[in-house]
Amino acid sequence: MAEAMKIRAILQGDTADVRILIAHPMETGQRRDATGKLVPAHFIQSVVVTQNGKTVLDGQWSQAISRNPFLGLRVKGARNGDKIVVTWADNTGGKRTDEAVVSPG
Amino acid sequence: MQCMPTMAKLGAAVASVAFTLFAGVAYAQTGDPLAVGRQMLMEDNPGDLWLDRGKKLFHGARGPKNASLEQCDFGQGPGKLEGASIRLPRYFADTNRVQDLESRLLTCMETLQGFKRDELQRRAISPAGSDGSDIEALALYITSRSNGMKMNVALDHPKTREMYKAGEQLFFRRSGQTDFACIQCHGESNKRIRLQDLVNMTDKKQIQDVVSSWPAYRGAHFVVRTMQWRLYDCFWQMRLPELKYESDTSIALTTYLHYQGNGAVIKVPGFKR
Amino acid sequence: MQFNKQSNIHPVRRTVLKFTGAMGALATVSVAGLMRAGEALAAPWNKGGFESKALEEALKSLGAANMIESKDIVITAPDIAENGAVVPIAVTSRIPNTQSISILAEKNPFPLAASFDITSGDAYVSTRLKMGQTSNVRAVVKVDGKYFTAVKEVKVTVGGCG
Amino acid sequence: MQKTNLKWLVLTATALFGVGCASFPEPAVTQQMVEKMVSEDFTAPSPAMLMRLAQDKSQQTCSMIGAAKLTQEEAAEVVKLSRESIRYPADGKLSGDWKLGNALAHDGAGDRIQFGKLEGRKENGGMCQNCHALAPGEINVGNVGPSLTGYGAQRGNSEAIAKYTYEKIYNAWAYFPCSNMPRLGATGHLTPEQITHMVAFLIDPQSPVNKK
Numbered sequence: 001m002a003e004a005m006k007i008r009a010i011l012q013g014d015t016a017d018v019r020i021l022i023a024h025p026m027e028t029g030q031r032r033d034a035t036g037k038l039v040p041a042h043f044i045q046s047v048v049v050t051q052n053g054k055t056v057l058d059g060q061w062s063q064a065i066s067r068n069p070f071l072g073l074r075v076k077g078a079r080n081g082d083k084i085v086v087t088w089a090d091n092t093g094g095k096r097t098d099e100a101v102v103s104p105g
Numbered sequence: 106m107q108c109m110p111t112m113a114k115l116g117a118a119v120a121s122v123a124f125t126l127f128a129g130v131a132y133a134q135t136g137d138p139l140a141v142g143r144q145m146l147m148e149d150n151p152g153d154l155w156l157d158r159g160k161k162l163f164h165g166a167r168g169p170k171n172a173s174l175e176q177c178d179f180g181q182g183p184g185k186l187e188g189a190s191i192r193l194p195r196y197f198a199d200t201n202r203v204q205d206l207e208s209r210l211l212t213c214m215e216t217l218q219g220f221k222r223d224e225l226q227r228r229a230i231s232p233a234g235s236d237g238s239d240i241e242a243l244a245l246y247i248t249s250r251s252n253g254m255k256m257n258v259a260l261d262h263p264k265t266r267e268m269y270k271a272g273e274q275l276f277f278r279r280s281g282q283t284d285f286a287c288i289q290c291h292g293e294s295n296k297r298i299r300l301q302d303l304v305n306m307t308d309k310k311q312i313q314d315v316v317s318s319w320p321a322y323r324g325a326h327f328v329v330r331t332m333q334w335r336l337y338d339c340f341w342q343m344r345l346p347e348l349k350y351e352s353d354t355s356i357a358l359t360t361y362l363h364y365q366g367n368g369a370v371i372k373v374p375g376f377k378r
Numbered sequence: 379m380q381f382n383k384q385s386n387i388h389p390v391r392r393t394v395l396k397f398t399g400a401m402g403a404l405a406t407v408s409v410a411g412l413m414r415a416g417e418a419l420a421a422p423w424n425k426g427g428f429e430s431k432a433l434e435e436a437l438k439s440l441g442a443a444n445m446i447e448s449k450d451i452v453i454t455a456p457d458i459a460e461n462g463a464v465v466p467i468a469v470t471s472r473i474p475n476t477q478s479i480s481i482l483a484e485k486n487p488f489p490l491a492a493s494f495d496i497t498s499g500d501a502y503v504s505t506r507l508k509m510g511q512t513s514n515v516r517a518v519v520k521v522d523g524k525y526f527t528a529v530k531e532v533k534v535t536v537g538g539c540g
Numbered sequence: 541m542q543k544t545n546l547k548w549l550v551l552t553a554t555a556l557f558g559v560g561c562a563s564f565p566e567p568a569v570t571q572q573m574v575e576k577m578v579s580e581d582f583t584a585p586s587p588a589m590l591m592r593l594a595q596d597k598s599q600q601t602c603s604m605i606g607a608a609k610l611t612q613e614e615a616a617e618v619v620k621l622s623r624e625s626i627r628y629p630a631d632g633k634l635s636g637d638w639k640l641g642n643a644l645a646h647d648g649a650g651d652r653i654q655f656g657k658l659e660g661r662k663e664n665g666g667m668c669q670n671c672h673a674l675a676p677g678e679i680n681v682g683n684v685g686p687s688l689t690g691y692g693a694q695r696g697n698s699e700a701i702a703k704y705t706y707e708k709i710y711n712a713w714a715y716f717p718c719s720n721m722p723r724l725g726a727t728g729h730l731t732p733e734q735i736t737h738m739v740a741f742l743i744d745p746q747s748p749v750n751k752k
Contacts, residue, residue: 006153015500023154025234028508034232045423049498056498058421062428064483064491066464066506067234067327068151076499142456145466145504266563270570271577277606278574279599281592282651282727283667286603289720290684298670298682299648300460300535324464344651344729345582346590352581357574378460458679535680 007100009075009084016078016102018049020071020086028063044069046089051075051082078102139300143378152245152322152374155237155329159246162239168218177213179206179247186250191371194360196262203268205359207244207333208351214240226350230334233326241329245320248373256316256369258360265360268353272361275354276306285343287358301378306362316366318375329374332359427490433482436490440480442518442525448473451517451528459509462534468504469517471526476501478520484529485513509534567605585656597621602718610718618717625726626710629736634702636733641666641741642748644734645674651729664729666738667722675748685721692743693750705739 003023010017022044029041043063049056049071057073075084082102089095137143163174179189180197194205200212207229214220231238260266279286290298291306306312323330336355340348348355427439437445454468469479479501480493486509494503501519509515514529565573584590595603598618604610610618628634647665651658668674673687695701707714710725710732724730730738741747 003154004157019149021149021151021154023151031234051498054497056496057503058495058497059503060421060423060428060493062488062491064486064488064508066508068154070149070151070466070504070506072149072468072502072504073494073496073498074500074502138457139460140456141454142459142466145454145456145468146464146506267565267570267573270564270567271574274567274570274574274603274605275578277603278578278595279603280595282729283722284599284602284727285722293684296682296684298684299680300458300682303684324461327463340582341652341654344653345592346584347582347653347656349581349583353577354581357577533679 002094002096005086005088005096005098007084007086007098009078009082009100009102010105011078011080011102012105014077016051016075016082016084017105018073018075018084018100020047020049022047022069022071022088024067024069024088024090026063026065026067026069042090042092042094044088044090046087047071048087049073050085051078053083053085075102080104143376146324147376150322150374150376151327152320152329152376155242155245155322155374156249159242159244159249162243163246168214168220170217170219172217172219174210174213174217174243176217177210179209186247188251188254190248190251191254191257192259194258194265194268194356194363196264203262203264203353203356203360205332205351205356206247207240207331208356210240210243210247211351229350230331230337231328233328235328237328241320241331241334244331245329245374248320248371251371252373254371256313256363256367256371258363258367260364268357268360269364271353272357272359275358276361281343281345283343287339306365309365309368312362312366313369316363317369317371318373318377320373321375321377323377325378330377421495424490424493427493428488430490431487433484433489436482436488437518439490440493440518440520440525442480442520442527445518445525445527448519448526448528451519451526453515453517453528453530454504455515455530455532457531458533458535460535462509462511465507465509465515465532465534466504467507467515467532468502469519471501471517471519471521473501473519473521473526475521476519477522479503480518480520481505481507482516482518483507483509483513484516485509485511489516583656584653585658589653589658598713598718598723602713604718615717618713619715622711622714622717622723622726625723626707626714627725627732628706629732634699634706634736635697635740635743636736638737638740638744638747640734641737641739644730644738645669645741663731663734666724666730666734668738671720676752688742688749691749692745692747695743697743697745701743702739705742706735709735709738 006021008019024044025042026044027039027042029038031039033039041063044061044065047059047061056075059071080102083099084102085097085099087095087097166173176183179186180192180195181187181189190206193209194203196203197209204212211222211225214225215222225240228238229240231241260269276287279289287306290296290303294305294308294311296303304311304315306315319335320329320331333350333355336358337348340346424439427436430436430439450472452470455466459465467481469481471479476496478493478495481491482489483491491507492505496503509532512531512533514531516527516529519526578593582590582593598621601610601614601618644666645668648667648670649659650661650664653659668688669681671682671684673681673683673689676689711723712719712721713723722729725732725735742749744750
């Protein structure tokens, strides 16, 4: 069960500064655990961010993105109260969606 | 193609060494070449992902007694977390012991929730690259409830004063094959082990920056680490035997360091490389 | 008291430089059905690009040919990264009508790290990469079917006393 | 740490003022408490390894607290003990192979204890890089100790320099009592042979340390 993302969406002028933290192992598939066993690849491949239902960022990741990933973006023409929804999906079928509301800086 | 990079050529490696030389000089003049990265990492701290988990763990019914930690007394009364961590370590009459936050947390998990203490001690420090331990998440959450408040450890009990003085002596006690005590690496400003900045713990501002920032997300381990871990790891690095979790030695050192850092404004989670 | 013998507090310190090996097995990773978030909207995961070992191939997968060096692409990253497992990288494109930003760590075993189609009106993206060694980080920006690019070198040290 | 540190005086004064009349235990009482704690609060794979925490005479002397300074008598005693500790390689050759020394100088591992196990290494690293700048242009080097860049270029590689360098690495306190530098030979961290390689790394004109 994936943990909730931390999403901040702060309005600066007419632009929302969106900062997303995701709890995810981003395993490369070649790391060995303490017992010497390979930890299977497990990483986010897709992150989609929408503003009031409209896609503003459609991202694709490899396992070169760090564990517990961070994603920052800026949304022009945003307003207080706009709904920012973030959805990620990983290579094992895991996915999660969380949302935040644009608020004043 | 004008932009195609040269891939891993020997020439590039040689050039890179030469560049390094110049870069070193430039950094010395313009400041810290690591600063940009640190700043970028600090702004968005994955340690924040641990806060909700710590909160749930604190309020949830758990353990053999199926109880929450809401009655846990960190010195400010049962369940009162605001301002608790800034006064720790302190003496607790019920255990007749000076305890830091982590030791006190274990006391509550043992007495209120029925967990076995040795089990808790064994699981307290999580493996690097794991999801982290419950104790790490709880320690962070509880400390975060004092965010914005000033460290205010009081030497108001004879046993706390004993621990303070013991911590001081330990800080200077050299042993082992490196002949190190804490002071060998933490007694002067602007020093580094390799590229890692060393905190001068004899400097008020620098020790304050330390005591205000643990528990912290440790970038290299991908988990939240606590002060107990920090001390354990230092002894490891000094080639000394393994420091026991919540031992008096660890609490004495924490008493000494926290008292030196009194006045520091708590801001956790910190972010360490 | 004994610490859990199963646990290992420091493996990362020793293995961070071994990403060459760590990421070497990507080709064997089974990519579950190329499932993507917000499937209706999202393009399929660029399997070929992300699994390319050669920079040229990775660039080709993006459609990037005849790239033009541009000063209007700004890469913000540390000159020296303290920890190759978490290297912060931000890319800003000031080129009007920027459609996408891709980020490549040229000396990683699989150079292509991320691609972002951006329709937010502000061509900026910030994330964190694993880097196995000192390398150029390259940003590739797509604008109306043209490709612009910029690079910045990031030195990677592992640090610590290990 | 033998230098007077003004900040320490201030901190100590603040501490005393802060607690008013409340009294601290006598230093001897604290010391007893500390030794008891140290004997109980650590684990190691063997009792012998636990003994790493026990102090030798010089370590005791060099554990001055806060602003306390080494007396002349104490310093002389540490120098004397340190000189007596120095052993030389069997073949008497003090400068070995700089290439091996180079590797040793950049090796910070060996002899650490974790999860009830001793780090599995045949020999320990020299750890020089942790605290000293070495070859010109190296980035990942510490500065707790002085830069060693150009060490041999400045001093030459005479027999006398080789001997001084060997002794300095073997037991730094023979020259600078209670300095921060570990007594790498005297504590058994490095073997005499390893130290000869490090000597060569520092003084050999072919060593990267002495290249421009």
